[in-house]
Amino acid sequence: MSDTRWAWVEIDLGAIRHNVASLRAVADPAAVWAVVKADGYGHGAVDVARAAMDAGAEGLCVALVAEGLELRRAGIDAPILLLSEQPPETAGHIVEHRLTPTVYTRQFLDALVAVGPTGLPVHLKIDTGMQRVGAHPHAAAAMAQSIAERAPAVRLAGVFSHLAVADDPSDAFTARQVERFDGALEHVIERVGSVPLIHLANSAGTLAHPETRRSMVRAGIAIYGVSPGHGVDDLCADLRPALQLRARVSYVKMARAGSRISYGRVHKFERDTTVATIPIGYADGVPRRLSSTGGEVLIGGRRRQIVGRVTMDQLMVDCGDDEVNVGDDVVLIGNQDGPDGEQTIRAEDWADRLDTIGYEIVCGISSRVPRFPRRSIDG
Incomplete structure (x- = not known):
């Protein structure tokens, strides 16, 4: 309990480890990368990252350069993927601290190359229908070629997309996204050869869509024991809220x-x-x-x-x-x-009352509420 106020958050790191292990079993043989952006969805990014890696996660994902730097400064040496392009002026920090950038425009790619890296791994994001960020499927192969042409400064280490409705298994749009992704990926491979890491699945994809579990999955909300959505609640029975x-x-x-x-x-x-x-x-x-x-x-x-x-x-x-x-x-x-x-x-109970999602509830707990990590007996 906090010694400065009578309100606090307890984080069960044993639950984090349990959830990562559970997701590894579901995703096998795909690797699990833990998404720890937004201060680990309000759970404390550094503690969550360490617990996830202890449980067998092979990499980490963040949204911002600053989030990646926090992990590096805490001594975490795992691969850290930035999930979208960053301001060009952050390129030096990305290279210096061995963060793995996502690219989908030549402008950002050239900003990275200008820093003078050698063998910097980058992941190419393809927009298959989320319509947020990413290269158009028809432009993906050309973007991959641009990365190949800038060797040895950079190398294409991954290709991925993001699912929009994976939490609703009845929605056919996920299948269309997979089809678009596979078509674009085929052209990428024809142009530049095989790619080490292919990933599509978020938490809901990992749980509900086996066809999206490629060489790795990006597990976010599920590692915190919160359901990605009511459409996959029945697949979350083994997860423990942290x-x-x-x-x-x-x-x-x-x-x-x-x-x-x-x-x-x-x-x-x-x-x-x-x-x-x-x-x-x-x-x-x-x-x-x-x-x-x-x-x-x-x-x-x-x-x-x-x-x-x-x-x-x-x-x-x-x-x-x-x-x-x-x-x-x-x-x-x-x-x-x-x-x-x-x-x-549960966080989901609040979400239902407020017509929102569990993600918003846990991420919305203010930083002025102290966090206290603890280890459950069986964790």
Whole structure:
């Protein structure tokens, strides 16, 4: 627990290792590369990266040069793939710190070559329908040729694309993306020869689409034990959530029937009730809308409804007639034992209430909430 505030995050590194091992078994013989961008989806990139590598991940993926540098400065020597092109002025850092860049334009490729690398591995990204970034499938072979022409400064180490709807196995668009990718890849190989690493699968692809598990998979949200989407929930049974968001009760009072609470006074108490204040709010990543969509926390192993609007630093919950004391343990995301057995609130539960995805929930937990990595007994 934090010694500076009564709100904190616990990260179960044993769960990370378990999830990576589980995904390796699913993806075999493809290698697993762990996606640790956005500070490891809010779980702590350095600790997650080390746990993932301990469990057999063969590489790491990040979104930004700064994220790659953080891993290198922590002494992590594994391959680190940058998932999209970066500002040209970062080329020197990419080469110096042995990051593996993604390329899809000649301008960025030339910025890398201008730094003077030797044998810098690069991955070519092909846009097969996500329409975010990447070379058009018809232009992929020419881009691969441009990379080959700039040897020995750079070498083509990988070709990949990104799936848009892999979390919905019923959507035929994934098959179309695979078809477009394979057509483009065939022309790349005709032009420049074989490529060491081919990858298509994200977490949902790894779990639900065997045809996308090529020489490696890029596992992101699944390594944190969060489902990529309801369409693949049934394939996530072996995954363990790694994050718990916890706090302690900071204040207890009796609210009288007919009184109202918090900004806007939108919640009216129908009867006398015990109200507990929790010292965590929307500045910490508890969405303000959670109070108007039936959000709950666990205290004493029972579900307690959030009442009134979540404020920047605090929220309040209705504890009915139960005895609650300052310092009592509160679980916002995670598990707690209670009189009726273990109770659980998942990141996905928040996501469902807020019409969003589990990714946004865990990534949205503010950096001002301290993280405490721990090791589960069987991890």
